[in-house]
Structures are given as structure tokens and as C-alpha cells.
Amino acid sequence: MNSDIKNKTHRSTIVQSFLRFTKIEASSGILLLLATGIAIFWANSPWSETYFGIWKTHMTIGFSDFVLSKPLLLWINDGLMALFFFVVGLEIKREIISGELSSLKKAVLPVFAAIGGMVVPAIIYAAFNISEPSAKGWGIPMATDIAFSLGILAMLGTRVPLSLKIFLTALAIADDLGAVIVIALFYSSDISLQNLLLGAIFLVVMLIGNFTGIRNKWFYAMVGIAGLWLAFLLSGVHATVAGILGALTIPARTRIHPEEYSQRIRSLMDKYHEVFNQKSKMPSHEQLSVIATVKENTKNAETPLQSLEHTIHPWITFLVMPIFALANAGIILSPEAIPVATHPVSIGVLLGLLVGKAAGITFFSFIPYKLGFASLPEKIKWAHIVGLGFIAGIGFTMSLFISGLAFRNDEYLLASKIGLLLGSLVSGIIGFVILKISLKPSDE
Known part of the structure; x- marks a missing residue:
């Protein structure tokens, strides 16, 4: 009897934590939309030179012979976004330890869905850009923006089953992990083995700290930022990968049961x-x-991982991501931009998000279901999976980020952003309509 009560209490705590998480992400979606609108307005206003000029402003830090000087845009994309990826890493580790990715039975469906949602969009993009210099952008339509996606579900109100939100979150987190692997393997260049080895040493130091029971957050902050992040920044492997790796070293054990x-x-x-x-x-x-x-005792009863996630997550969703959107989403909407909308990059990104995501997620979810390896979560029907597949076509934050890594050519960059915004917008609308129709009061 006591065991049943404890299990129910534990499940209730997990549900409450998840609901807090989804509320923060949904609110973040509104801020991202606002930041995007401001960026586009600013880029097309009489003050457009100010918009593009401010992100090119160089900021320099350092001392003696060691100096880092980068444009503000790169400090945002390499520095602030490393914090974003750090939180993503914390979420991935939490899901693997005790969430929807913690067992094979739980993980099969969202992981297969995430793989389909990455592979099919990449193939569609490649089909329109094969043998072209723009082929490097195949990773752009692979990502799902969890903040915007959960924001769409929030607009549908209480008719959305909790199981659908959990499935989308698990899918998006598995998707994020795939995106990080893609960034590390395909969007890093001019590798410095010396700095990479130095980064590996700092990573080992953080792992040793975990295994020896060091729980002080400042230890991981100092070694992670001054050591791991800086070494990766200088190594050629994108610095945001350091955020993920650093997060995986954060202790996830309590000192007392x-x-x-x-x-x-x-x-x-x-x-x-x-x-x-x-x-x-x-x-x-x-x-x-x-x-x-x-x-x-309370401090010893919580894990550093959960404590850090709860502390940093609001800063990432309400500050870092809107700043990133403001700095990267500015598109000049002029008659000259209309032909760019028909560019192979635009079409590849648009169809990758709009068609590839929905088709990939639905088909790859059906594979383990048909083979008997997985079943649909409670209260979820195939129409819901299709609608969710379209909503997952909102690629915004991660897709914008990969776009900046893939292209230095302004034409390709503009084309990718136009395809990204159009694809995300249409995917979100179609997904919303499908779920609005298929989620009836009986599904509540």
C-alpha cells in the first residue's frame, strides 16, 4: 500500500515538473515570435543599417597575448547558444535517466519518429540541391523547435492529452540530440587536434569531478567555460557541442534517498x-x-542536474533564445527577394519542413508500431501523429542556427531563411488545423 502511494506521489511530481516545463516553453514561443517580428520590421525599416551594423560590431575579451575578438553575432551564436545547448544537454540526460527516453519501450516510438523527422527532410533538401554548393544546407530542415511546437499545442487548450505533449517533447529532445551530432560531424571545420585534445582533458576533469562526488556548480562552471568551451571554440569543432558534452558531466544523483x-x-x-x-x-x-x-537536507535531496536546469532554463527561454532570434531572423522583404523564394535552397528547406517532417515522423513511427516493438501512447491516434508531424515542421531556432553554420553566402543564407519561415508557418497552421479537427472533447 505504502509502495503504491510512493509511486503515485513520484508520478505526480514528474507530471508537475513536466507541466512547468511545457508552460515555460509555450511562453517562450510567444517571445520568439515577437523577437522575429521585431527583427523583420527592423531589417526593413529606415533603421535597417543599424540592425545589420550592430551585429557586426566587434567585441574583444582577453589579456596579454591571449585575445578573442569576434562580431557580436558570433558571440551570440557561439557563446550564448552554447548555454542553450547546455540546457538541451541537461534535458537529454534527464530524459535518458528518468524520462521518456529512459527505457527501450518508452524510447522506441519518439526516437524512430525523430530519426524519420531528420532523415526524410534531409533527403528532400538534397534532392533539390544535389551537386550544388548549396547542398551543404541539408541539415537545416532536420530540426524541430520545441518552444514554438509546444506553443501551438498550448493554443489548442485542454483538449490536448498530456501524452501528446510528452511524445512531442521526447521527439524534440531526441531530434536535438541528432542535430548536435550532425553539427559536430558535418558543420565543424579546420580542426585543431591540439585544442580538441585540450578540450577532451577538461571534459575528463569534469567527469572525474562527477564520479568523485563534486557537486559544486562553480567547479563545473569554471572548468566548463574557461576550459571545455574555450578549447572547443579554438578547436574548430563548434563551441555549442561543448555545451552538450559539459551538461552530460553534471551529477544526476542525490546525496540522500x-x-x-x-x-x-x-x-x-x-x-x-x-x-x-x-x-x-x-x-x-x-x-x-x-x-x-x-x-x-533539501540541497542534498536534489540533483545538481535538476537544480541547474530549473535555474538556467528560464534565462535561456526568456532571454537567450529571443536575442538569438532578434539577431538572426532579420530578412529584407523587397521585390528582389521574391525570386529568392524559388531558389533551390528555399524550396528544399520549405518542402523539407512541410512535407519531410510530417511524412518522416508518421512513416517512421508506423514501422515499430507495425513490427510490434511499440504502441501508441494513451489517447493518441494516428491522426494526432500526422498533425504532430506537421507541427514538428516548425524548425525555427535550431534550423536558423544550422543555416548560419552551413552558409557564408548571403544569397543562400537569405534563401534558407525565407524557406525556413514559410515552411515553419505553413507547417504550424496545417498541424494546428489537423489537431483541432482530430482532438475532440472525448480525447480530453
């Missing part, structure tokens, strides 16, 4: 009531001692 923590807190609360004095307007020395002990 949840049951032991519960017993200790109950005992401390009893002690607190024993020394409680209603006449006093301030806590007594004994009460302060109990409070301090509660804080220490």
Missing part, C-alpha cells in the same frame, strides 16, 4: 514545533538551526 529525506524532514518539523514560541516575533536560535538543517 528520497525516503530518508522524507523521514528527516518530518523529524525536523517535529523538532521545529517543539521549540516554537508563539510569543516571539522572530525565530529562535533553535528554530534557525532547524531551518538551516532543512536547507542542507
Whole structure:
């Protein structure tokens, strides 16, 4: 009986944490949309020179002979986005340890769906750009923007089953992992083995810190930023990969077992009531001692991974991602831009997101289902998977990021952004309509 109660309490805690996560991501989608609108307006306003000029402004840090000087845009894309990928890494590790990717049975469907949602869009893009210099952009339509996607689901209200949100989140996180692998393998250049080896040493130091029980966040921050991130930045492997690798070294164990923590807190609360004095307007020395002990036990009952994720995640979603969108989404909408919309890059990205994502996710989900390796989550039907596939065609943040890595040619970059915005917009609308029709009150 007690075991059942504990299991229900644990499941309830996980659900509450997930709901907090989805609310933050959905709100972030609104801010991303606002930042994108401001970027496009600014880029087409009388102050457009200011928009493009500000991101080219060089910022320099360093001392003595060691100096790093980069345009503001690169500090955002290489620096701030490394923090974004760090949080992505924390989410991936959490999902693998205790989430929807924690067991083969749970992971099969979203992982297969994510693979389909990456492979098919890449093939479609390649088909329109084969043997061309623009072929390098095949990774652009592979990504799913979790913030915008969950924002669309939030617009559908309470009729959306929790299982559908969980499936989309697991799919997007598996998709993010695939995107990071693609970035590391195909969008890094001029590799410096010396700096890469130095980065590997710092990574080993962080792993040793984990295994020896070091839980101090400043240890991981100092070694991760001054060591791992900087070494990767200078190595030629994109610095954002350091964010993912660094996140995987963060401890995910508690110092005390949840049951032991519960017993200790109950005992401390009893002690607190024993020394409680209603006449006093301030806590007594004994009460302060109990409070301090509660804080220490609480700190030992949470994992550094979850603590960091809860602390940094709001900063990433409400600050870093909108700044990234503001800096990267500015497109000049002029008559000269119309022919660019028919460029092979634009068509490849647009159809990759619009057709490739939905087709890939639906078909690759059907494979393990048909073979008996997986079943559809509770309250989810195939119409929902199709609608979700279109919503996953909103590639925004990660796709913009890969676009910047793939192209230095302004024409290709503009074409990819136009295809990305059109593909994401149409995919989101179609996905919303399909789910609006297929999600009836009986599905609530």
C-alpha cells in the first residue's frame, strides 16, 4: 500500500515538473515570435543599417597575448547558444535517466519518429540541391523547435492529452540530440587536434569531478567555460557541442534517498514545533538551526542536474533564445527577394519542413508500431501523429542556427531563411488545423 502511494506521489511530481516545463516553453514561443517580428520590421525599416551594423560590431575579451575578438553575432551564436545547448544537454540526460527516453519501450516510438523527422527532410533538401554548393544546407530542415511546437499545442487548450505533449517533447529532445551530432560531424571545420585534445582533458576533469562526488556548480562552471568551451571554440569543432558534452558531466544523483529525506524532514518539523514560541516575533536560535538543517537536507535531496536546469532554463527561454532570434531572423522583404523564394535552397528547406517532417515522423513511427516493438501512447491516434508531424515542421531556432553554420553566402543564407519561415508557418497552421479537427472533447 505504502509502495503504491510512493509511486503515485513520484508520478505526480514528474507530471508537475513536466507541466512547468511545457508552460515555460509555450511562453517562450510567444517571445520568439515577437523577437522575429521585431527583427523583420527592423531589417526593413529606415533603421535597417543599424540592425545589420550592430551585429557586426566587434567585441574583444582577453589579456596579454591571449585575445578573442569576434562580431557580436558570433558571440551570440557561439557563446550564448552554447548555454542553450547546455540546457538541451541537461534535458537529454534527464530524459535518458528518468524520462521518456529512459527505457527501450518508452524510447522506441519518439526516437524512430525523430530519426524519420531528420532523415526524410534531409533527403528532400538534397534532392533539390544535389551537386550544388548549396547542398551543404541539408541539415537545416532536420530540426524541430520545441518552444514554438509546444506553443501551438498550448493554443489548442485542454483538449490536448498530456501524452501528446510528452511524445512531442521526447521527439524534440531526441531530434536535438541528432542535430548536435550532425553539427559536430558535418558543420565543424579546420580542426585543431591540439585544442580538441585540450578540450577532451577538461571534459575528463569534469567527469572525474562527477564520479568523485563534486557537486559544486562553480567547479563545473569554471572548468566548463574557461576550459571545455574555450578549447572547443579554438578547436574548430563548434563551441555549442561543448555545451552538450559539459551538461552530460553534471551529477544526476542525490546525496540522500528520497525516503530518508522524507523521514528527516518530518523529524525536523517535529523538532521545529517543539521549540516554537508563539510569543516571539522572530525565530529562535533553535528554530534557525532547524531551518538551516532543512536547507542542507533539501540541497542534498536534489540533483545538481535538476537544480541547474530549473535555474538556467528560464534565462535561456526568456532571454537567450529571443536575442538569438532578434539577431538572426532579420530578412529584407523587397521585390528582389521574391525570386529568392524559388531558389533551390528555399524550396528544399520549405518542402523539407512541410512535407519531410510530417511524412518522416508518421512513416517512421508506423514501422515499430507495425513490427510490434511499440504502441501508441494513451489517447493518441494516428491522426494526432500526422498533425504532430506537421507541427514538428516548425524548425525555427535550431534550423536558423544550422543555416548560419552551413552558409557564408548571403544569397543562400537569405534563401534558407525565407524557406525556413514559410515552411515553419505553413507547417504550424496545417498541424494546428489537423489537431483541432482530430482532438475532440472525448480525447480530453
